[in-house]
Amino acid sequence: MTETPGPTPSQTVGPFLSLGLTWPDGADVAGEDTPDALRIGGIVVDGAGEPVFDAVVETWQADPDGHFDHPDSAAGSAFRGFGRCPTDGDGHWEIRTLKPGPVDGQAPHIDVSVFARGLLDRVVTRIYFPDEAAANATDPVLATVPAERRATLVAVDTGRGDLRFDIRLQGEDETVFFAV
Structure with a gap:
């Protein structure tokens, strides 16, 4: 009887993503006492609508002035522009950050990568802000997305001072994902 070899690590993904990819303050893009800090979070779900409990959500963004050069990005600074948050047992993720400024004619947004089991490559999306309707309407990247799908890229104001982005x-x- 010929034995069929099992999958090798190069053929499978996870649930290894949270091992070594996260750090204790990874979700703190802005420090705890940073004025105007806000929380953005949500849930990651798979095609069946089930929570993905072992994903990693990574964010990059400009500062409130629209700059990516963060000279104070050393550990313990007020803002570093980069975050990495594992999902919990219910698929929830959350970062504490500052609202970015516009960059190169683009509306304020946060770039997001998701790493999860079953994905051989990360998927990349963006978070746009609900209070930026005019800027969102002229954003050149958002304009490439069919109008009926754009809402998947705009966070929802929870009414409690934070934003939800599932x-x-x-x-x-x-969610709309971009080929990068």
Whole structure:
């Protein structure tokens, strides 16, 4: 009887992503006492609508002035522009950050990568802000997205001073992902 070899690590993904990719303050893009800090978070779900409990959400963004050069980005600074947050057992993720400024004619946004089991490559999306309707309407990247799908890229104001941004990897209302 010939034995069929099992998958090798190069053929599978996870649930290894949280090992070595996260750090204790990874979700703190802005320090705890930073004025005007806000929380953005949500849930990552798969194509069946089930929470993805072992994903990593990574964010990059400009500062409130629209700059990416963060001279104070050393540990313990007020703002570093980069975050990395693992999802919890219910698929939730959250970062504390500052609202970015516009960059090169683009509306304020946060770039997001998601790493998860079953994904051989990261998926890349953006978070746009609900209070930036005029800027969002002229954003050149958002303009490439069909109008009926743009809402998947705009965070929702929870009314409690924070924003919700759910990430749907497949299925109905799938988040728009960009080929980069």
